[in-house]
Amino acid sequence: MADLAASERGRFITFEGGEGAGKSTQIRVLAAALEQAGKAVCLTREPGGSDGAEQIRELLVTGDPDRWDAMTELLLLYAARRDHVRRLIEPALEKGTWVLCDRFADSTMAYQGYGHGLDRGKIAALHKIVLGDLKPDLTIILDLNPEAGLARTRVSDEAARRGAEDRFERMKLAFHQRMREGFREIADGEPDRVALVDAAGDAESVSLMIATLVNSRLGAL
Numbered sequence: 001m002a003d004l005a006a007s008e009r010g011r012f013i014t015f016e017g018g019e020g021a022g023k024s025t026q027i028r029v030l031a032a033a034l035e036q037a038g039k040a041v042c043l044t045r046e047p048g049g050s051d052g053a054e055q056i057r058e059l060l061v062t063g064d065p066d067r068w069d070a071m072t073e074l075l076l077l078y079a080a081r082r083d084h085v086r087r088l089i090e091p092a093l094e095k096g097t098w099v100l101c102d103r104f105a106d107s108t109m110a111y112q113g114y115g116h117g118l119d120r121g122k123i124a125a126l127h128k129i130v131l132g133d134l135k136p137d138l139t140i141i142l143d144l145n146p147e148a149g150l151a152r153t154r155v156s157d158e159a160a161r162r163g164a165e166d167r168f169e170r171m172k173l174a175f176h177q178r179m180r181e182g183f184r185e186i187a188d189g190e191p192d193r194v195a196l197v198d199a200a201g202d203a204e205s206v207s208l209m210i211a212t213l214v215n216s217r218l219g220a221l
């Protein structure tokens with residue numbers, strides 16, 4: 001008899017937010033909880049996630065803040081995203097695996113659109129050309145005051161591990177503030193897909209809020 005569970009498409013959950021909001025920690029906690037609940041889980045990130053996209057990531061996250069102009073940055077991000085979706089995300093979803101991605105297209109809208117001021121209609125048009133209608137089933141935006149977030153990135157162990165990957169962190173505070181407003185507008189505009197979670201509290205209470213959210217939206221836990 002056919003295994004019904006195996007033929008069901010996986011769910012696509014993305015984590016978004018500014019620097020130091022705790023995405024990497026929270027995505028790992030959710031992955032462990034979903035695995036505990038019997039789901040096959042693939043944990044990935046952007047920019048990156050596939051071999052080719054990781055090579056493009058290196059170009060994006062290192063070097064001087066003005067190394068690329070905003071449009072070049074956008075094109076590099078979407079080149080990386082297409083490779084990642086075709087090689088990793090789509091095949092995993094088709095197999096029934098739940099894909100948890102640390103950043104995705106909403107980061108582009110927030111950083112390159114709201115942050116750098118690129119025309120948001122053009123970003124949406126490029127998304128359609130490159131990925132058609134692909135959207136996450138659920139997007140969790142970790143919302144945090146950028147001053148607090150940037151301070152966290154400076155003191156965390158993660159910062160030491162990341163080494164030179166600080167090109168975006170070195171952009172001006174006003175850029176990070178515009179980007180936060182962008183994430184909030186995205187959440188307001190698509191409440192069925194996107195949930196804003198207050199990331200100012202301790203990691204455990206944020207994890208609990210996320211688990212409750214995933215359970216109520218996708219019935220997974």
Ligand code: TMP
Nearest residue numbers: 046047061077103104107108111168169
């Ligand atoms: P990370 O710090 O979450 O690994 O992300 C790397 C940097 O890339 C981060 O500073 C945000 C930036 N970024 C964009 O500017 N646009 C995008 O579309 C994505 C995915 C990331």
